[in-house]
Amino acid sequence: LKESYEQALRRDDVKAIVLTGAKGKFSGGFDISAFGGIQDGTTPAPKRGYVSVEILSDTMEAARKPSVAAIDGLALGGGLEVAMACHARISTRTTQLGLPELQLGILPGFGGTQRLPRLVGLAKALEMMLTSKPVKGEEALSLGLVDAVVSPNELVDTARRWAIDMLERRKPWVSSLYKTDKLEPLPEAREILKFARAQTRRQAPNLKHPLLCIDAVEEGIVSGPVAGLWKEADVFDILVKSDTCRSLVHIFFAQRGTTKVPGVTDLGLKPRKIKNVAILGGGLMGSGIATALILSGYSVILKEVNNDFLQGGLGRVKANLQSRVKKGSMTQEKFDKTLSLLKGVLDYDSFRNVDMVIEAVIENISLKQQIFSDLEKYCPPHCILASNTSTIDLSLIGEKTKSQDRIIGAHFFSPAHVMPLLEIVRTQKTSPQAIVDLLDLGKKIKKTPVVVGNCTGFAVNRMFFPYTQAALLLVERGTDVYQIDKAITKFGMPMGPFRLCDLVGFGVAVATGTQFVMNFPERSYKSMLIPLMQEDKRAGETTRRGFYLYDNKRKASPDPELKKFIEKARDMAGVGIDPKLAKLSEKDILEMIFFPVVNETCRVLAEGIAVKAADLDIAGVMGMGFPPYRGGILFWADSLGSKYIFSRLSLWAKTYGGFFEPCPYMADKAAKGAPLSSSNNDSMQSRL
Numbered sequence: 184l185k186e187s188y189e190q191a192l193r194r195d196d197v198k199a200i201v202l203t204g205a206k207g208k209f210s211g212g213f214d215i216s217a218f219g220g221i222q223d224g225t226t227p228a229p230k231r232g233y234v235s236v237e238i239l240s241d242t243m244e245a246a247r248k249p250s251v252a253a254i255d256g257l258a259l260g261g262g263l264e265v266a267m268a269c270h271a272r273i274s275t276r277t278t279q280l281g282l283p284e285l286q287l288g289i290l291p292g293f294g295g296t297q298r299l300p301r302l303v304g305l306a307k308a309l310e311m312m313l314t315s316k317p318v319k320g321e322e323a324l325s326l327g328l329v330d331a332v333v334s335p336n337e338l339v340d341t342a343r344r345w346a347i348d349m350l351e352r353r354k355p356w357v358s359s360l361y362k363t364d365k366l367e368p369l370p371e372a373r374e375i376l377k378f379a380r381a382q383t384r385r386q387a388p389n390l391k392h393p394l395l396c397i398d399a400v401e402e403g404i405v406s407g408p409v410a411g412l413w414k415e416a417d418v419f420d421i422l423v424k425s426d427t428c429r430s431l432v433h434i435f436f437a438q439r440g441t442t443k444v445p446g447v448t449d450l451g452l453k454p455r456k457i458k459n460v461a462i463l464g465g466g467l468m469g470s471g472i473a474t475a476l477i478l479s480g481y482s483v484i485l486k487e488v489n490n491d492f493l494q495g496g497l498g499r500v501k502a503n504l505q506s507r508v509k510k511g512s513m514t515q516e517k518f519d520k521t522l523s524l525l526k527g528v529l530d531y532d533s534f535r536n537v538d539m540v541i542e543a544v545i546e547n548i549s550l551k552q553q554i555f556s557d558l559e560k561y562c563p564p565h566c567i568l569a570s571n572t573s574t575i576d577l578s579l580i581g582e583k584t585k586s587q588d589r590i591i592g593a594h595f596f597s598p599a600h601v602m603p604l605l606e607i608v609r610t611q612k613t614s615p616q617a618i619v620d621l622l623d624l625g626k627k628i629k630k631t632p633v634v635v636g637n638c639t640g641f642a643v644n645r646m647f648f649p650y651t652q653a654a655l656l657l658v659e660r661g662t663d664v665y666q667i668d669k670a671i672t673k674f675g676m677p678m679g680p681f682r683l684c685d686l687v688g689f690g691v692a693v694a695t696g697t698q699f700v701m702n703f704p705e706r707s708y709k710s711m712l713i714p715l716m717q718e719d720k721r722a723g724e725t726t727r728r729g730f731y732l733y734d735n736k737r738k739a740s741p742d743p744e745l746k747k748f749i750e751k752a753r754d755m756a757g758v759g760i761d762p763k764l765a766k767l768s769e770k771d772i773l774e775m776i777f778f779p780v781v782n783e784t785c786r787v788l789a790e791g792i793a794v795k796a797a798d799l800d801i802a803g804v805m806g807m808g809f810p811p812y813r814g815g816i817l818f819w820a821d822s823l824g825s826k827y828i829f830s831r832l833s834l835w836a837k838t839y840g841g842f843f844e845p846c847p848y849m850a851d852k853a854a855k856g857a858p859l860s861s862s863n864n865d866s867m868q869s870r871l
């Protein structure tokens with residue numbers, strides 16, 4: 184860009200410059216894959232201010248020739264920053280313009296913190312940067328971020344004419360960096376900055392980079408844009424080497440890597456077109472899945488066993504959509520159109536036209552076996568037969584059919600129309616085509632799909648069963664329930680293990696817990712605490728009483744009565760209060776809860792349930808809300824070191840038993856001083 188600009192500025196036959204992208208896209212910004220090299224020192228970091236000051240400000244913006252950005256598709260991060268250094272911007276209606284850098288743990292580093300507030304005003308600029316949300320062409324026009332919106336085929340011509348008009352003074356020739364008309368007066372600007380800081384501290388208490396971004400913006404407002412550019416450059420240099428940036432960049436690529444499955448997505452298979460989907464069961468999960476599908480334009484048949492259940496299911500889907508209309512994110516017209524894609528039925532007659540079935544009935548093996556035998560009879564031979572089971576072995580479900588190549592797990596997380604993860608579970612018999620088809624459907628309904636092997640609990644539930652069990656073990660030995668939840672939320676989880684139990688409900692918690700106790704007895708912790716509370720008619724949030732008490736606005740408060748159940752459970756377990764555990768530090772709580780999770784995640788990886796460690800990082804982030812800025816469970820564990828985790832687990836195993844016993848995979852990594860996420864293909868017995 185620098186060379187082209189210098190050439191264009193030198194040549195007498197060039198009067199003005201149009202900067203554009205290719206193949207319908209302007210730019211996705213700085214090459215994120217280059218961060219790794221800068222972080223580990225293998226790529227020299229560009230000289231401070233090289234792009235933002237030397238190229239964009241001093242070469243492009245200060246040029247004697249006007250330049251116009253012709254923007255189609257997207258202009259994100261560095262891409263938009265380059266466009267903002269031009270003297271005008273023309274976009275198409277669908278163009279997305281944004282500064283999403285905070286999502287990567289950095290701040291806009293090519294002058295974005297200075298130019299965006301000057302183009303759209305401070306309040307809107309902060310909103311765009313802090314939420315990382317792009318705006319589309321029309322909104323950008325009304326904000327003043329672009330100067331005109333035209334169709335893609337008029338784009339470059341319009342930009343060219345605009346540039347000539349600027350040259351001939353028929354249109355204003357504007358340097359964004361020195362614009363002031365959009366900036367709020369100083370006292371108002373200070374208030375906006377104060378508000379943004381307070382909100383950021385509340386919403387992201389563990390993150391520093393959004394606050395540093397606000398600092399850079401403020402510097403420009405208070406001391407002028409050039410001082411602001413240098414502050415931005417200083418902050419960028421610090422942030423690009425931070426743990427948060429490393430973690431978030433890892434998550435960026437890991438998320439995109441989940442759809443690359445060796446032996447499946449590299450076979451040249453094309454996803455088949457899926458138009459009609461049937462869902463069995465209109466409960467919480469079934470109705471959530473139906474909502475997710477119709478929202479992406481799929482025709483859905485919802486089957487229930489009787490009219491009451493059917494109406495209940497259809498009502499839940501309607502309510503899911505209605506809440507969008509209430510929040511203003513869906514128009515009434517879109518609501519009607521979306522709901523018209525859903526049809527309720529009581530029999531299998533209309534199943535002859537479906538391309539995929541997703542079974543979401545209660546977790547009962549014989550019921551599911553019967554359903555899959557029926558499906559084989561009523562559905563066309565190409566139809567994919569998926570189950571939303573969260574724990575039951577898929578081979579058992581399909582045992583009585585001859586269609587095992589098209590049986591697959593489509594494990595959604597509740598609420599299914601909101602949670603971003605889709606666990607795709609394959610058995611040894613599932614065909615690659617069925618996986619490719621489900622991967623495609625997952626992407627279309629805006630989920631991040633992770634392909635995993637078949638085992639009790641698959642990846643996410645399997646990795647996280649020790650989360651609750653460790654918490655129960657600690658509480659029975661004297662750690663405070665609320666202190667545990669507090670330490671875990673402070674770490675960045677959306678909620679602690681006890682609040683989570685209340686949310687999913689004790690019924691589900693016990694049913695899933697039992698699966699693990701049965702399947703992994705040597706390392707499961709059996710506690711009677713929840714069953715004892717169930718005897719008191721507590722089921723969690725639905726009964727307004729669980730580990731917490733809930734008011735009618737679902738606000739949770741501690742329950743003083745909890746003590747008596749804990750004492751009883753302690754007696755039944757035959758354990759006493761352990762003085763050490765009764766006053767654990769937050770760090771110790773965190774480690775005693777999460778290291779068993781890390782341990783189980785290692786087992787999942789060693790057994791080949793996941794293709795790669797990064798997939799499990801994504802599974803934990805998307806399925807359990809593990810904080811992305813810590814990079815996922817194994818990425819975080821590796822920041823602490825396999826040796827350290829192994830030594831802690833070994834110590835606890837001696838005192839508290841097999842629940843903490845480090846698995847052979849972890850022992851091996853610790854002995855070698857190797858990262859837990861390093862690939863171990865030779866010893867892996869892939870179940871995939």
Ligand SMILES: C[C@H](O)CC(=O)SCCNC(=O)CCNC(=O)[C@H](O)C(C)(C)COP(=O)(O)OP(=O)(O)OC[C@H]1O[C@@H](n2cnc3c(N)ncnc32)[C@H](O)[C@@H]1OP(=O)(O)O
Nearest residue numbers: 211212213214215216259260261283284290291292293439
């Ligand atoms: C100094 C500056 O201020 C710093 C910066 O500019 S930091 C970068 C800021 N830009 C961003 O954050 C944009 C990141 N990218 C995205 O949000 C999305 O990729 C997108 C909206 C551009 C496209 O989305 P979509 O069409 O779904 O395609 P997606 O699968 O995400 O990306 C396609 C490929 O491009 C890669 N890619 C996208 N943006 C990239 C970037 N900025 N750097 C490197 N690779 C990138 C992806 O990794 C993926 O690679 P793969 O095919 O090998 O997996």
